[in-house]
Amino acid sequence: MDRETVPVATVIDELEAAQELVATRDELLRTAVRCIEGANPRYDWVGIYLLEEDTLVLHSYVGRPTEHAEIPVGVGVCGAAIAEGRDMNVPDVRAIENYLACSLETRSELVILIQDRASERIFGQIDLDSDRADAFTAEDERALQRIADWLATLFV
Ligand code: SME
Numbered sequence: 121m122d123r124e125t126v127p128v129a130t131v132i133d134e135l136e137a138a139q140e141l142v143a144t145r146d147e148l149l150r151t152a153v154r155c156i157e158g159a160n161p162r163y164d165w166v167g168i169y170l171l172e173e174d175t176l177v178l179h180s181y182v183g184r185p186t187e188h189a190e191i192p193v194g195v196g197v198c199g200a201a202i203a204e205g206r207d208m209n210v211p212d213v214r215a216i217e218n219y220l221a222c223s224l225e226t227r228s229e230l231v232i233l234i235q236d237r238a239s240e241r242i243f244g245q246i247d248l249d250s251d252r253a254d255a256f257t258a259e260d261e262r263a264l265q266r267i268a269d270w271l272a273t274l275f276v
Pocket of ligand 1: 165167186188191195196197198218219220221222223229247249
């Protein structure tokens, strides 16, 4: 039986409540990862990578440990999203060559950029993995984009 899904507005409410209690961006990013992972049973791994010069550095995550704590821009789905300046929804990770396996169980992946839309400056990304193929819907993308936009305000 699946856990229930949580509306994106609830995740943002939780982040705003946390923002009143804790001051630091690091804590809010960790809270975001926890809330997002808890929001949908299809989200088996959720992490936030921050862009430091030409490298994505894993800030925090919930899920199985990964060896990809640092990913150069252009490498893997995560690095390609930065290089191409766009979100990535990969329905079947086994079908693409430029993929870095976090876990052999993972079947699909969604990468949403954390960026200031006005200046197009990219701060990092939310990375989600699912053990189900084709797990991420257009609704997931929109929901995660709203959360990413909220997180981007922590950087501007
Ligand atoms: N699959 C990602 C690497 C990150 S792990 O999934 C946590 C990629 O191809 O860039």
